[in-house]
Amino acid sequence: MFMQSPPVERLLESLRRLPGVGRKSAERYALHLLTLPPEISEEFSAALIAARRAIGWCPLCKNLTDIMPCAICQDPKRDCTTICVVERPTAVLAIEKGGGYRGLYHVLHGVINPLEGIGPEALQIDTLIERVQKNDVKEVIIATNTTAEGEVTALYLAKRMAEFGIQATRIAHGVPMGGGLEYADDVTLLRALEGRLPL
Amino acid sequence: MFMQSPPVERLLESLRRLPGVGRKSAERYALHLLTLPPEISEEFSAALIAARRAIGWCPLCKNLTDIMPCAICQDPKRDCTTICVVERPTAVLAIEKGGGYRGLYHVLHGVINPLEGIGPEALQIDTLIERVQKNDVKEVIIATNTTAEGEVTALYLAKRMAEFGIQATRIAHGVPMGGGLEYADDVTLLRALEGRLPL
Numbered sequence: 001m002f003m004q005s006p007p008v009e010r011l012l013e014s015l016r017r018l019p020g021v022g023r024k025s026a027e028r029y030a031l032h033l034l035t036l037p038p039e040i041s042e043e044f045s046a047a048l049i050a051a052r053r054a055i056g057w058c059p060l061c062k063n064l065t066d067i068m069p070c071a072i073c074q075d076p077k078r079d080c081t082t083i084c085v086v087e088r089p090t091a092v093l094a095i096e097k098g099g100g101y102r103g104l105y106h107v108l109h110g111v112i113n114p115l116e117g118i119g120p121e122a123l124q125i126d127t128l129i130e131r132v133q134k135n136d137v138k139e140v141i142i143a144t145n146t147t148a149e150g151e152v153t154a155l156y157l158a159k160r161m162a163e164f165g166i167q168a169t170r171i172a173h174g175v176p177m178g179g180g181l182e183y184a185d186d187v188t189l190l191r192a193l194e195g196r197l198p199l
Numbered sequence: 200m201f202m203q204s205p206p207v208e209r210l211l212e213s214l215r216r217l218p219g220v221g222r223k224s225a226e227r228y229a230l231h232l233l234t235l236p237p238e239i240s241e242e243f244s245a246a247l248i249a250a251r252r253a254i255g256w257c258p259l260c261k262n263l264t265d266i267m268p269c270a271i272c273q274d275p276k277r278d279c280t281t282i283c284v285v286e287r288p289t290a291v292l293a294i295e296k297g298g299g300y301r302g303l304y305h306v307l308h309g310v311i312n313p314l315e316g317i318g319p320e321a322l323q324i325d326t327l328i329e330r331v332q333k334n335d336v337k338e339v340i341i342a343t344n345t346t347a348e349g350e351v352t353a354l355y356l357a358k359r360m361a362e363f364g365i366q367a368t369r370i371a372h373g374v375p376m377g378g379g380l381e382y383a384d385d386v387t388l389l390r391a392l393e394g395r396l397p398l
Contacts, residue, residue, distance in 0.1 A: 001270060001271075001292070001295065002254055002262075002263050002264045002265045002269070002270075003292065005253065005254070005265035006253075007246070007249045007250040007252075007253035007254065007265065008250050008253070008254065008265070010246040010249065010250065011246045011247055011249075011250035013246070014242060014243040014246045014247070015243075017231075017235070017239070017243070018228050018231055018232075019227055019228070019231050020227070028218055028219070028289075029217045029218070030250070031263075031288060031289055031292075032216075032217055032218050033217075033247060033250070033251065034250060034251060034254050034263055034288075035263065035287070035288065035308075036216070038251055038252075040216070041247055041248070041251045042248065042251070043213060044213040044214075044216070044247060045244040045245075045247045045248050046244075047206070047209040047210045047212070047213045048210055048213070048232060048240055048243060048244045048247075049240070049241065049244050050206045050209065050210075051206040051207050051209065051210035051229070051232070051233060052232065052233060052237055052240040052241070053206075053237075054204060054206035054207070055201055055204070055206065055207065055233050063201075064201050064230075064233055064234065065201045066201045066204035066206070066207070070201070071200060071201075072200075088234070089230060089233075089234065090227075090230055093200070093202065093230075096200065109234075
């Protein structure tokens with residue numbers, strides 16, 4: 001059958017690389033793409049190439065951007081003394097959606113993971129250190145994820161920032177707003193208790 | 200932000216055309232594609248074009264295929280006197296997975312839908328009639344979906360087949376195998392009762 005032909009297998013392999021897409025979804029997407037009029041699948045292909053070429057890394061914060069430096073780094077209204085360090089561009093999008101944060105960002109593009117051979121030199125840590133040395137940065141907020149690797153990276157960054165006399169802080173972890181205590185997991189509850197603040 | 204830039208918007212629009220993909224999933228896919236190394240997104244793009252070019256419609260059954268005529272139409276072991284008519288190539292894949300059907304197929308590429316201006320002439324019905332006239336076809340099994348449009352198309356096809364003295368049959372509708380009666384909807388139950396067979 002045509003689904004096993006090499007060109008279709010190649011397309012399925014590409015589709016399976018998308019986050020959360022397994023064999024079944026890839027097949028569904030492939031069948032859809034193959035039944036579309038050729039000009040639409042060609043437009044898809046061209047759109048992907050065009051977007052990939054138009055978007056690069058901001059030379060300062062390493063976030064994805066279509067202008068250099070990125071809109072956030074260029075914005076004179078942002079507070080240049082605070083840098084929020086995140087793992088991935090998606091985290092910047094999530095924080096920006098809230099709209100409450102007015103500082104700058106720095107995207108590490110990963111976390112320290114010795115088991116996978118990812119050391120600090122493979123991440124955008126040197127560029128962060130360069131930034132805090134060159135500019136008048138007062139606080140670095142570490143917003144890596146709460147995985148083991150995210151925590152290790154946070155501790156590593158805090159140590160490095162201390163070398164340059166810069167205050168490193170970690171975002172608060174606790175019970176989500178609007179979430180009942182009964183729905184929070186044990187670790188989150190423990191963190192919420194440990195991180196209690198005076199009223 | 201870069202997610203609102205025209206090239207990314209264009210990519211999001213293409214991604215949203217995939218079945219079951221909304222704004223959120225499209226954003227997740229786009230972000231992933233944009234963070235991949237350029238050679239991987241270029242491979243994706245090339246794979247899509249290559250697959251689209253390699254796959255065409257079988258000149259006989261109108262199913263998607265990488266060889267002309269398709270593997271099923273070419274197979275000498277298939278029963279050429281029986282044609283199963285389906286709406287889409289996905290239906291052929293579904294029936295072939297079962298492995299029990301040994302006849303040929305015919306893909307309509309849609310159903311009659313007067314509200315959307317889709318008449319019989321927009322579907323692969325003329326090519327089906329040509330096939331049954333040219334070949335020694337004894338039975339046409341109509342396996343369009345059980346939507347209003349699918350049923351209308353089935354009735355239309357049965358009438359046309361009668362003109363050429365060919366037996367048109369409809370696949371059975373009833374309670375799914377292994378499914379309890381309590382889970383079947385009213386229409387399915389009614390169909391199951393109407394379609395009862397002597398034991």
